[in-house]
Amino acid sequence: MTTRAAKAFSRPITIGRLTLPNRIVMSPMTRFSSTGGTAPRDLAAYYARRAAAGVGLVITESIYIDHPTAGNMENGSRIYGDAPLAGWSRAVEAVHAEGGVIWAQLQHVGMFRKAGDEPHPDAPAFGPSGVPMDYATDFSGAPVEIVPRVGHTMTPADIDDVIRAFATSAATAERLGFDGVELNAGHGYLIDEFFWPGTNHRTDAYNGDVAARARFAAEIVAGIRAAVSPGFPISMRLSQWKNNNFTARNWETPDEFGIALGALADAGTDLFHLSTRRYWEPAFDGSGLNLAGWAKKLSGKPVITVGSVGLADEFWNSLAGGDVAVTGIDGLLDRLESDEFDLVAVGRPLIADPEWAAKVTAGRENEIIAFTPAALGTIY
Numbered sequence: 001m002t003t004r005a006a007k008a009f010s011r012p013i014t015i016g017r018l019t020l021p022n023r024i025v026m027s028p029m030t031r032f033s034s035t036g037g038t039a040p041r042d043l044a045a046y047y048a049r050r051a052a053a054g055v056g057l058v059i060t061e062s063i064y065i066d067h068p069t070a071g072n073m074e075n076g077s078r079i080y081g082d083a084p085l086a087g088w089s090r091a092v093e094a095v096h097a098e099g100g101v102i103w104a105q106l107q108h109v110g111m112f113r114k115a116g117d118e119p120h121p122d123a124p125a126f127g128p129s130g131v132p133m134d135y136a137t138d139f140s141g142a143p144v145e146i147v148p149r150v151g152h153t154m155t156p157a158d159i160d161d162v163i164r165a166f167a168t169s170a171a172t173a174e175r176l177g178f179d180g181v182e183l184n185a186g187h188g189y190l191i192d193e194f195f196w197p198g199t200n201h202r203t204d205a206y207n208g209d210v211a212a213r214a215r216f217a218a219e220i221v222a223g224i225r226a227a228v229s230p231g232f233p234i235s236m237r238l239s240q241w242k243n244n245n246f247t248a249r250n251w252e253t254p255d256e257f258g259i260a261l262g263a264l265a266d267a268g269t270d271l272f273h274l275s276t277r278r279y280w281e282p283a284f285d286g287s288g289l290n291l292a293g294w295a296k297k298l299s300g301k302p303v304i305t306v307g308s309v310g311l312a313d314e315f316w317n318s319l320a321g322g323d324v325a326v327t328g329i330d331g332l333l334d335r336l337e338s339d340e341f342d343l344v345a346v347g348r349p350l351i352a353d354p355e356w357a358a359k360v361t362a363g364r365e366n367e368i369i370a371f372t373p374a375a376l377g378t379i380y
Helices: 004-009 041-050 082-097 156-176 190-195 214-225 254-267 290-299 315-319 330-336 350-351 356-361 373-377
Strands: 013-014 017-019 024-026 058-066 103-107 180-184 233-239 269-274 303-306 342-344
Touching: 004 330, 004 356, 024 041, 041 058, 058 082, 082 156, 103 156, 156 180, 156 214, 156 356, 180 214, 190 214, 190 233, 214 254, 233 290, 233 342, 254 290, 254 303, 269 290, 290 303, 350 356, 350 373
Parallel strands: 024 058, 024 342, 058 103, 103 180, 180 233, 233 269, 269 303, 303 342
Antiparallel strands: 013 017
């Protein structure tokens, strides 16, 4: 018997030139297992196992683009250098061997980097204005003190260099066989730092209003579009909240959000991936739509929703050491069936249980393995 979940998730959808077989996405989750920047064989098998169990699209963990300021961890993945490229080629081959689809998420961490950080300790910390977030939070979301620091304010030449690095890295991803790319433009990383007035204090064409603050992201998309084949899918992951500031908002109203989305869509973005801590929370006053629902309504583009899917609590509680109970997805299916959003990204449940997609669509929710913090230390 076909289940409600199977009917809702099993519909194909076309993004650019690519048709995905279903609506289940593996959310990008960085595992920091890439010693020397090289994705290990275990990571390739980890992605392939989820694809084999019915995930329609795998989005990789964040991968540092080919720019010395892009990363801040020695064991973060890279998309440059012979060994890292060979590692990602293995991952692509493994997912394709299971009939799956895999996109590379491209990353520049911006002012999360500090001077001296690996993998390029001599590189500065780059940001639109050289300032980090104005405060940090602990896992509960409460403010905590941070040590003030100043990074490098990007010059026009720096901006051009980073745009070229994104474009080059996207072209490399296509050459390796990835089926598309996603830009990590949320959570306080570099692209997001241009969106947010709290970190963008520029006085040039990259600040002043919502459209100006979206210019850097739009130019990256346009650069990628010129560097890859026609129809090669480009996704952009957006958020309001930051990793260290849960109350930050890039866009205070739907009108502001629509201006930014329009600039990004016009530049060539095919899909928006809206990261929220809880998918069921309204994005703006006066409507029950979540951020993905608003993005679809305002842009007309396909969208992915994400945020505590299938779980009773949000991400930071996991990092603080709390177990997270499995919960039902009837409310999620209500929204998916009403076309509030097009695809659903699943995070921690797919770390805990590689068979999550198969179990949900087969009506075997009672067999799902619950997420525990211990799962974060494994690749399987």
